[in-house]
Amino acid sequence: MFIDYVEIKVSSGKGGDGAIQFRREKYVPKGGPSGGNGGDGGNVWLIANENLNTLLDNKYQHMYLAQAGAAGGASLRDGKKGEDLEIFVPVGTLIKNLDTGEIMYDFTAHGEKYCIAKGGRGGKGNSNFATPSQQVPRWAEDGKPGQEFNIALELKLIADIGLVGFPNAGKSTLISVVSAAKPKIADYPFTTLEPNLGIVRYKEYRSFTVADIPGIIEGASEGKGLGLQFLRHIERTKALCFLIDASSETYQDDIDVLMNELDTFSKEFIGKKKILAFSKSDIIDEEKRDELLAYRDERFTAAPMLFSAVTSDKVRELLDEMWRLIHMKVDD
Numbered sequence: 358m359f360i361d362y363v364e365i366k367v368s369s370g371k372g373g374d375g376a377i378q379f380r381r382e383k384y385v386p387k388g389g390p391s392g393g394n395g396g397d398g399g400n401v402w403l404i405a406n407e408n409l410n411t412l413l414d415n416k417y418q419h420m421y422l423a424q425a426g427a428a429g430g431a432s433l434r435d436g437k438k439g440e441d442l443e444i445f446v447p448v449g450t451l452i453k454n455l456d457t458g459e460i461m462y463d464f465t466a467h468g469e470k471y472c473i474a475k476g477g478r479g480g481k482g483n484s485n486f487a488t489p490s491q492q493v494p495r496w497a498e499d500g501k502p503g504q505e506f507n508i509a510l511e512l513k514l515i516a517d518i519g520l521v522g523f524p525n526a527g528k529s530t531l532i533s534v535v536s537a538a539k540p541k542i543a544d545y546p547f548t549t550l551e552p553n554l555g556i557v558r559y560k561e562y563r564s565f566t567v568a569d570i571p572g573i574i575e576g577a578s579e580g581k582g583l584g585l586q587f588l589r590h591i592e593r594t595k596a597l598c599f600l601i602d603a604s605s606e607t608y609q610d611d612i613d614v615l616m617n618e619l620d621t622f623s624k625e626f627i628g629k630k631k632i633l634a635f636s637k638s639d640i641i642d643e644e645k646r647d648e649l650l651a652y653r654d655e656r657f658t659a660a661p662m663l664f665s666a667v668t669s670d671k672v673r674e675l676l677d678e679m680w681r682l683i684h685m686k687v688d689d
Contacts, residue, residue, distance in 0.1 A: 360411050360412045360413045360415075360416050360512075361411070361412060361511065361512040361513075361589075362412070362509065362510070362511050362512070363412045363415045363416050363509070363510050364419070364455060364507070364508070364509050364510075365415060365418070365419050365420070365421060365507075365508060365510065366419060366420050366421070366505065366506070366507050366508075367401045367421045367422075367442075367444070367473055367474050367505070367506050367508060368401070368420070368421070368422045368423065368474060368503055368504070368505040368506075369398055369399060369400055369401050369423045369442075369474035369475055369476040369477065369503030369504050369505075370397075370398025370399035370400075370422070370423040370424045370425040370426060370439035370440075370476045370477065370503050371398050371425040371426065371439075371476075371477045371500050371501070371502050371503050372395050372396070372397055372398045372425075372426045372476065372477035372478045372479040372480060372500030372501045372502075372503075373394075373395025373396045373397075373398075373425065373426035373427045373428040373429065373436035373437075373439075373479045373480065373500045374395045374428045374429070374479075374480045374497065374498070374499050374500050375392055375393070375394055375395050375428075375429045375479070375480035375481045375482035375483065375485070375497030375498045375499070375500075376392035376393050376394075376395075376428060376429035376430055376431065376436075376482045376483070376497060377390075377392050377482070377483045377495060377496065377497045378390070378391045378392040378393070378429075378430070378431040378432070378482070378483070378484075379391060379493075380431070380432060389487070389492075390482075390483040390484045390486070390487050390492075390493065390494055391431055391432050391433050391482075391484055392429055392430075392431070392433075392482030392483040392484050392497050393429030393430050393431070393432070393433050393434040393435045393436065393482045393484070394429045394435045394436065394479050394480065394481050394482050394485070395426050395427065395428050395429045395435075395436045395479030395480045395481075395482075395498075395500045396426030396427045396428075396429075396435060396436035396437045396438040396439060396479045397426050397438045397439065397476050397477065397478055397479045398423060398424070398425050398426045398438075398439045398476030398477040398478075398479075398500070398501075398503045399423030399424040399425070399426075399438070399439030399440045399441045399442060399476045400423060400441045400442070400472050400474065400475050400476045401421060401423050401441070401442045401444065401472070401473050401474040402441055402442065402443045402444065402470055402471065402472055402473070403444050403445075403446055403450075403452060403462065403464070403470070403471045403473050404443055404444070404445050404446070404468070404469070404470050404471075405445075405446060405447070405448045405450065405464035405465075405466065405467055405468060405469040405470075406445045406446070406447065406448070406467065406468075407447075407448050407467035409445060409446065409447040409448075410447055410554070411447065411512070412446065412447065412450070412510050412512055414445070415444070415446070415510055421442055421444055422442070423439060423440070423441060423442040423474070423476060423503065424439035424440040424442070425439050425477075425500075425503075426438055426439045426476065426477070426479045426500060427439075428500075429479070429480070429482040429497070433482075433484055435479070435482075436479060438476075438479075439476055441476075446464060446510060446512075447464075447512055448464055448465065448466060448467055448469075448515060449464065449465070449512055449513050449514055449515045449593060450463075450464045450510055450511065450512050450513075451463050451464075451510075451511040451512075451513060452464075452471070452473065452508055452509075452510060452511075453508060453509040453511060454506060454507070454508060455507040455508060455509055456506075456507055461473065461506075461508065465515065473506060473508070474503060474504040474505065474506060475503075475504055476503050477500055477501035477502050477503040477504075478500070478501045479500050479501075480497060480498030480499045480500045480501070481497060481498045482497050482498075483495065483496060483497045511589070513589050513592055513593045514554055514568050514593065514594075515566070515593045515594075516554060516566040516567060516568035516593065516594045516595075517565040517566050517567065517594065517595045517596065517679075517683045518565065518566070518567045518568070518594060518595070518596055518597070518598050518679050518682070518683065519567075519568045519570055519591040519594035519596070519597050519598070520532065520567060520568065520569050520570060520597075520598050520600055521570060521591065521597050521598065521599050521600065521615055521619070522599060522600035522601060522602075522615070522636075523601075523602070523611060523615070525602070526600045526601060526602050526636060527600055527602065527636035527637055527666055528569045528570070528600050529553070529569055530636075530666040530667065531569075531600065531636065531666040531672075532553055532555045532567055532569040533555075533666075534666045534669065534672060535555065535557045535567065535672065535676060536555025536556055536557050536558075536567060537555065537556065553568070553569040554566060554567070554568050554569075555567050555568075555569070557676060557679075559676060559680055563680070565679065565680065565683055567598075567679075568591075568594060570588075570591055588618075588619075588622045588623075591619070591626070592623060592625060592626075594629070595629075595630070595683050596629060596630040596631065596632070596679075596682045596683055597619075597626070597629050597630070597631045597632075598631070598632050598633075598634055598675075598679060598682075599612065599615060599631060599632070599633045599634065599657070600634055600636050601633065601634070601635050601636065602635075602636060602637055603635040603636060603637045603638050603640070603641050603645065603646075603649060603663065604637055604640055604641055604645075608635070608649070608652075612633070612654065616656065630658055630682050630685060631656060631657050631658060632657055632658055632659060632661075632662065632678055632679070632682055633652075633654065633657045633661040633662070634661065634662040634663075634664060634675055634678075635649045635661055635662070635663045635664070636664060636665070636666065637665060637667075638663045638664055638665040638670060638671070639665040639667055639668045639670065646663060649661060649663055650663055658682060658685070659678065662674065662675050662678055
């Protein structure tokens, strides 16, 4: 099950209380103070793991609490530090404070660690407060409370190329042909109900990642269809490939609607590099092929591609164009 958004509460451990203790020793008033310090509370860490691709593990546990520090003991024995709590999340997870709206951290690489809640400091025992004028302190510090946060974990897939298109435009078929990903494919809209990430094994040991984003429809940026649920996954991609059904009689309107939905959702899409590819070239005649190949739109970086994932016609050329787009500078 693909889960890309969860809300949880994290709380670090409380510091242990300092001890009020006295040792029995000759010539030492009242035996002398010997209360040890309390141990610090455990921290809460978030750690990015590339082997995870969903937040499913975090969906059913809403509270994460690190261990409290142990109280101080007699004979100057300090309490044990509370154990840290580690929460593993997929690479691409964004951490947001639900109470303030602040983005606390953004994981972009495997192994990244972030201490989201620092454990409370342990209290000092009464041995720390002895002075020449106060040789028998009968007080100690309480441990400090830990930190507590209500947070949202929001997963955004990290991919080189994001495939954008209406339902049934051929995105799933293409990603199944060029990578090992095996998305569900059928001849009806909304076959893909969750994003798919595929690794394309390019020539000479090169590779890049392609994200198949579930079909966007008019009004998606306002929540229609699959709506906002998956548009966020396009934000991290380096470039976009617009897939348009070559047999569509309204391909210009299709392009305009997709552009408008992305721009409405986030202005960051305006500056992203984009290519246009017409799919299903095997089901159109020569006149339509010539029309589409002659199409020009300055919003794209090059002339349109025309391919068929079913017959593999021009798929290699499309991958070449994707590779060029990934490594092309914005000003090129």
